[in-house]
Amino acid sequence: MNTLEKISVLEAFAEGKITSLGVNSNGVKFVSTDCYFLARELHQLEKIVIKISKSDQVLFGITADWKKQKYFLKPIGLGKNLLNELKINMDGINLHFPMHQMNPYIDLFLQELNKNTSMDPFEMERWATEEVINQRVSQLNEFVEKLRITTRSKEFCNLINNFQRSSNKNFQEGLKYIKALFTLHSRLLILRIDLGYAKSLDLLYEPDSTINHSLVRLHREKLLRYLKAQFPTVGFIWKLEYGLEKGFHYHLIVFLRGSRVQQDVNIAKKIGEQWNVITERKGVYYNCNASKSKYKYCGIGMINHHEEHLLHGLKKALLYITKVDYYVKCLLPDKGKTFGKGNMPQEPTSTVGRPRTKKGT
Structure with a gap:
């Protein structure tokens, strides 16, 4: 094989690499450097x-x-x-x-x-x-x-308290959302996909003016509509980040009804490929579900409500995508959101159904 499959800094994150070289679907070479070492x-x-x-x-x-x-x-x-x-x-x-x-x-x-x-x-x-x-x-x-x-000083102590409270908000909201999903569903198929944009070598150290926040938001909205239309999606969590070399990129966690789907790796691949369609082949993605063995705490794939070790891994994944805000918060020019999730599910009024025999979340 003469060219590499789509590889980006998002994959480098998962593998602990500093740099990554690849070719996108149009044959354009790109290099991404892991700036998390600065974080x-x-x-x-x-x-x-x-x-x-x-x-x-x-x-x-x-x-x-x-x-x-x-x-x-x-x-x-x-x-x-x-x-x-x-x-x-x-x-x-x-x-x-x-x-x-x-x-x-x-x-x-x-x-x-x-x-x-x-x-x-x-x-x-x-x-x-x-x-x-x-x-x-x-x-x-x-x-x-x-x-x-x-x-x-008192002023600085107040500043720190406010900053920490704000930084922890996304993580706590995510935990509450995950708990609510498992309250309604005893088994969920969980996908984690990192989505970004390829950059050519001549733009590596320059902002890409063709990829702005409005376009990135539009791409996200289209992808979420695709998720709801094509899969038994019960929820999602996304986190938007920005760096000079990576540009805009998303961390996405998707929750699917576990009673209806099973093939997490293939589904995550389809979602990544749809991201490339939506971005007109400018996108790159990393399928975390295809590399579950690389994670010390695996919180993706099929998870039952009583599997505490996997739920712990899921919480670790949530912490990973939200913790960066504690050190550096992305401030979008139009004050747009950098974190989002689906609507909080409501508990059904009826309790008819198979009772749970094991302790849940």
Whole structure:
């Protein structure tokens, strides 16, 4: 086979790869780079800022090689971690997250770092005169104190509480929705499909102006209508994300009536192929159901209401597609939604039917 099947960064996500090379259905080569490594950097940064905010230790001092009359910066405790965080890829963050709101801890750090453009961590690790090293020590300790004063303020605490509450909302709504579906259906066939758009090599590091949010929303609406018309669909959850290299892309979870369908891999493939039809062959997709063995916690395929281990995997999948918002929230230009689900199912008034003999969700 001379060409690869449709491969995108969405597949790279599932396989833990950094980059992926492929050819779309029109034979156009494209490369997608996994920018989630930047999100992981931001996660690490948030943890360090939180630890610093809770400590009172002086993080930087001075040490010397008296024989050679050389002086060095001496990081203490969390100071070592902070020096590493000062090396964060600012250009990459600005490039990959062009329309995002950062977690308040991360945002504060980046703002303060932008105010201290002369604070070069690579330069600070080099030896210098005693006077220069003392200046570096003062600058870094003042930077740390600014972080502590701000993060301990009432205003910042309120900001963090609001941000966390907002970030957790989608996950909690999704859990409630899943529980309601299993209340009505003892067995569901669950599909997970990642949907995106191929990008040619010449547009890899540029926004694709032909794929805007209005078009992406239209494509999603058409796909959801297809799901309802072609399959015994009882529910769905979708999450829209945006990155420079991937552009707009969806994570989609589909819930089908388990008493009527079984072949999850084939159905997910049909949905992916329909996405390519809807997008006029510009789309790419990844069929997660075809790779169930790769997941430590598998929450897709056929799931009965009493199979707690599979339900746990499903919750993990939901957490995966919603947790990114805790670090970087996509802000659409038209204030559009980035998360959605089907209507909350209503419990039937009649209880006629086969009683459940095992504990449900």
